[in-house]
Amino acid sequence: MDITVKNVCFGYNETNVLNDISLNIKSNDFVSILGPNGSGKSTLIKCISRILRIKQGEILIDGRNINSFEARELARTIGYVPQFTNNDNNSTIYEILELGRCPYVNWRLKNHDREVIENVIESFGLQSFVKKQFCQLSGGQQQRIKIARALVQEPEILLLDEPINNLDIRHQIDVLSLLGDIVKQKNITAVMAIHDLALAARYSFSVMLMSNGRIVDCGDPAKVISKDNVKDVYGVDVEIIKHKESLLLAL
Numbered sequence: 001m002d003i004t005v006k007n008v009c010f011g012y013n014e015t016n017v018l019n020d021i022s023l024n025i026k027s028n029d030f031v032s033i034l035g036p037n038g039s040g041k042s043t044l045i046k047c048i049s050r051i052l053r054i055k056q057g058e059i060l061i062d063g064r065n066i067n068s069f070e071a072r073e074l075a076r077t078i079g080y081v082p083q084f085t086n087n088d089n090n091s092t093i094y095e096i097l098e099l100g101r102c103p104y105v106n107w108r109l110k111n112h113d114r115e116v117i118e119n120v121i122e123s124f125g126l127q128s129f130v131k132k133q134f135c136q137l138s139g140g141q142q143q144r145i146k147i148a149r150a151l152v153q154e155p156e157i158l159l160l161d162e163p164i165n166n167l168d169i170r171h172q173i174d175v176l177s178l179l180g181d182i183v184k185q186k187n188i189t190a191v192m193a194i195h196d197l198a199l200a201a202r203y204s205f206s207v208m209l210m211s212n213g214r215i216v217d218c219g220d221p222a223k224v225i226s227k228d229n230v231k232d233v234y235g236v237d238v239e240i241i242k243h244k245e246s247l248l249l250a251l
């Protein structure tokens with residue numbers, strides 16, 4: 001499904017945090033949203049997931065205004081992985097994954113719902129975790145559970161807010177390449193806020209660069225993550241070095 005954002009403005013108070021944002025994310029894209037702290041990445045993701053209601057402009061999913069989606073329908077369409085969650089949660093991993101089926105179930109889980117959960121457990125390698133409590137896991141393990149839970153929802157659009165925070169390099173790579181594979185195999189569209197420019201360039205299919213609530217540039221990572229853009233947006237002088245499929249930023 002594609003996402004169109006048209007002239008969206010949003011502010012938590014009088015000041016706008018998103019300033020007349022317009023963008024189009026094509027179906028099956030895996031997009032990184034980049035930009036300094038406070039540039040509006042989380043706010044934009046929350047507006048697209050309808051956690052925040054926009055006051056100006058419109059957001060369309062496959063041409064349809066998100067305001068016209070009924071709550072369960074929206075939950076079957078969009079999976080949202082927040083940046084922070086309550087780590088005191090003492091539910092087991094299996095119970096958390098079961099909650100991902102809420103948008104489909106009226107009373108109790110059916111065989112098909114269990115199959116969906118089992119498939120996600122297998123693809124994320126969570127077999128040894130299922131009986132553990134969420135609060136007993138490390139930050140990185142919790143992060144993987146949050147992504148797994150969103151996938152149990154079988155969304156067509158996956159929105160992730162800094163999904164690789166707290167992860168070591170091995171798990172960062174595992175999560176990002178898994179997300180890329182899922183986008184291709186399940187024909188979904190994924191949008192994530194991320195700080196690591198090199199990992200965004202390597203694993204997402206396209207990138208969007210934000211600054212002060214505006215989109216500064218978007219498109220191919222190799223075009224957007226340029227010496228000039230990094231200087232303009234982050235105020236940092238870097239040399240960009242291409243190595244195989246990766247971009248390296250030298251200070």
Ligand SMILES: Nc1ncnc2c1ncn2[C@@H]1O[C@H](COP(=O)(O)OP(=O)(O)O)[C@@H](O)[C@H]1O
Binds near residue numbers: 037040
């Ligand atoms: N709940 C909130 N209430 C008031 N201001 C907020 C709230 N959340 C974020 N902001 C402000 O909105 C701006 C954008 O924040 P955010 O979208 O979180 O940026 P990013 O995710 O790029 O770091 C910042 O100036 C931040 O202080």
Ligand SMILES: [Mg+2]
Binds near residue numbers: 041042043083161193
């Ligand atoms: Mg944020």
